[in-house]
Amino acid sequence: MTNDATHEAVEFSAEVRDALERGAPVVALESTIIAHGLPRPRNLALAHELEALVRAGGAVPATVAVLDGRARIGLAKAELERIAFQDGIRKLGVRDLAPALAFGESGATTVSGTAHLAARAGIRVFATGGLGGVHREWVTDQDESADLGLLARTPITVVCAGVKSILDVPATLQRLETLSVGVIGYRTDLFPGFYLRSSGLPVDWRAESPDQVAAVMRAQDAVGTASSALVVANPVAADEQLDPALHDRVLAEALDAARREGVTGQAVTPFLLAYLAEHTHGASLEANLAAVRGNVRVATAVAVAYASDTS
Numbered sequence: 001m002t003n004d005a006t007h008e009a010v011e012f013s014a015e016v017r018d019a020l021e022r023g024a025p026v027v028a029l030e031s032t033i034i035a036h037g038l039p040r041p042r043n044l045a046l047a048h049e050l051e052a053l054v055r056a057g058g059a060v061p062a063t064v065a066v067l068d069g070r071a072r073i074g075l076a077k078a079e080l081e082r083i084a085f086q087d088g089i090r091k092l093g094v095r096d097l098a099p100a101l102a103f104g105e106s107g108a109t110t111v112s113g114t115a116h117l118a119a120r121a122g123i124r125v126f127a128t129g130g131l132g133g134v135h136r137e138w139v140t141d142q143d144e145s146a147d148l149g150l151l152a153r154t155p156i157t158v159v160c161a162g163v164k165s166i167l168d169v170p171a172t173l174q175r176l177e178t179l180s181v182g183v184i185g186y187r188t189d190l191f192p193g194f195y196l197r198s199s200g201l202p203v204d205w206r207a208e209s210p211d212q213v214a215a216v217m218r219a220q221d222a223v224g225t226a227s228s229a230l231v232v233a234n235p236v237a238a239d240e241q242l243d244p245a246l247h248d249r250v251l252a253e254a255l256d257a258a259r260r261e262g263v264t265g266q267a268v269t270p271f272l273l274a275y276l277a278e279h280t281h282g283a284s285l286e287a288n289l290a291a292v293r294g295n296v297r298v299a300t301a302v303a304v305a306y307a308s309d310t311s
Ligand code: PSU
Pocket: 030, 032, 033, 036, 037, 038, 109, 110, 111, 112, 128, 129, 130, 131, 132, 133, 144, 145, 146, 147, 265, 266, 267, 268, 269, 273, 288, 292
């Protein structure tokens, strides 16, 4: 249930409000990937394409952002353009929502910011590229994405291609276990590696269909574990993944460059993603786009399956 204070702070598009009122399937989409994760103008094309994929699958897309101090769920065309092209647009994790609202700021929401707003609005399914997680430099800088802590306390199903491979993937999986965030491989026994089909690490549970994912969500509701998220880890298609050898080589260079240039905090993830895109001559970008598209398709099917069952 959404309370009155949320409705005041949060503005819905008419289409999303109507869908939520009817109990129709809605898929939340994040905006940080558009503003900070992808180069212009591909970012805007992708934003439109993802919304079209959700509609084609029979659900309503709800891209989330903060504009002029209002949290927004469902963006119009001109608003998506602002997210994609406005210089200096902020990157808003969940802790940044309140100051952005209070100070009339605009920003793109990360997984943590998006999942928080979506769940409070009653949206249960969310699609992104790769989750944030534990950075490889954790021992010295304690950089762990706020995505993990937020997912531990938020009822939402996130379809992603695993966690970004720029991270310490084993440590991130361990943190997800510690935080009791459910992880299910979608038609795989191996946790995906974002740009790559596999991270090489096993995943304990596997679902074969959107119906099976929806069954797990209903079981979460029944057994009282829906207060934390379910991560549905969906690998990029084999013919769309980045060449693993190229990935490993350029990633090592990217991590070196970030260290040399002293990149820290919120800037780390966009820096590494942009470095990979540039130094793989766009190949990592294509794999990233393919992964996000695949996740949006699966998320849409899951939202439809979850909304259609009445048992
Ligand atoms: N997935 C992508 N590209 C991205 C992200 C996810 O394919 O840019 C974003 C998400 O918004 C995620 C954020 O929440 O990266 C993680 O940033 P940080 O490591 O600073 O928490």
